[in-house]
Amino acid sequence: MVSEAAEPAVPPAPPDLTAAAFFDVDNTMMMGASIFYFARGLAARKFFTSSDLAGFVWGQIKFRLGGRENKEDIKTHRERALSFVAGRTVAELTSISEEIYDELMADKIWSGTRALAQMHLDAGQRVWLVTATPIELAAIISRRLGLTGALGTVAETRDGVYTGRLVGDLLHGRAKAHAVRALASREGLNLKRCTAYSDSANDIPMLSAVGTAVAVNPDGGLRDVARARGWEIRDFRTGRKAAKIGVPSVLGAGALAGAVAAGMAYRRR
Template identity: 80%
Template sequence: MPLSRRHGDRKVTELERLAALAGEASAEAAYAIEQEAPPDEAARPVADLTAAAFFDVDNTMMMGASIFHFARGLAARKFFTNSDLARFAVQQVKFRVAGKESRDGIRNSREQALSFVAGHTVDELISLGEEIYDELMADKIWPGTRALAQMHLDAGQRVWLVTATPVELATIIARRLGLTGALGTVAESEDGVYTGRLVGEMLHGPAKAHAVRALAAREGLNLRRCTAYSDSANDVPMLSVVGTSVAVNPDSGLREVARKRGWEIRDFRTGRKAAKIGVPSVLGAGAVAGAVAAGLAAYRKREHA
């Protein structure tokens, strides 16, 4: 398939098609998980049916990158070494900085991300995710951002996380925080085992906006009455589809956009802590996912050697 094609008067790229597919799949998964929640979780009072809040995770709700913390947990369980993680993360950063929007680039990026879970069971990922959240993520939640989410819950609104992290891990984070649910990257599975294929693309950039729109349609939300929170300029598409946008711990790009558009800015960082958590943000979810993927591949190779 060519990288782009004409659709009416609009040029539609392969990346845009995958982003739309990823968004739709994420919304469908989030809606299904919400409907299947145990009665005590599904019974949260929702007084305001048309307004909701959407929170990015990495450096917005959580200090650092959730997938990086998950990778640390996997390294502690001997899935791969910390040096493996660092080496492959650097390789991914180089690719993402120098890469171009080509068919090979798209395929390589997707292969890196999907190999993160390929061959593992859904139950395995959920079990590991629950353990690692309690060990490494629970104390990384920003109290200020958590309070913002609670404000929406107290107002009777639903609250979703929106992240490139696999939807199963994102849902664990959401449930631990008492939120409604999560929109995340959807990896295809058959008979409870991941096939090694993503549904669409990673939930990143424009894909998040597609997911929010799709979920809003399913839930009957009025996006003009919704609020979105993020730290990254990559999430401007998502921030732009709602009525109220808030920059939380913003990077320089988002801070500039927020100032120009009159968006509220909340910064819960201070000095050294702000510098410390900036590194996972620079690496990005795709880079770290690639590192985890390569590490898992190396682990499986050693196991079968």
């Protein structure tokens, strides 16, 4: 009997040191908003209660739908969202974030987007997440997906304890593009050889900063721009799921985050 020869192992691609990929998280890499799941996990651990949020959620939703948001408003709401961890240690929140990822986030990863990230890794390229999500949580998501790293919003700490304030700007909109350019400069990347992925028109500056832009599960504004500029569109949503996917994004990244913080501020009065 002649035994079949084993298939030779495919050697890994040599590192491609000047090309990389950048992925937004909410509704791009993950179904819904990471802060939404994070808040749910913290609520389950009695960081706050549902009743604390009830009086604030509707007001936050109305604010978001009113179209009167500006950069300072965004920063204020994110700082309030971070205020509910003030006084907690980095070690404690990191451990809890690991648990919350396993409980609520792991099964929300879009398999199609993860495959795109793996495609870049297989080509020897580095892959970063770029998100307004706090960097500690973003780093956990990146590590669990086997990616290179993450760029995220930085919460101030002193002696390993959160103060509830931000360091620098919220990583949102144009700030993402600035962060990507700074990373490219540090790492010797050629942005013309890099690729960026996002679902949101807010990330058009980041998408425009690289040589290849891909709209993933795009909102209406990004879809229009992608079509006009000839950017590739990947939509992993189907039917009713596509219609619903924007809801947790709004509640999680904006209204819920602000409501969580407002609820905690209310409790402390």
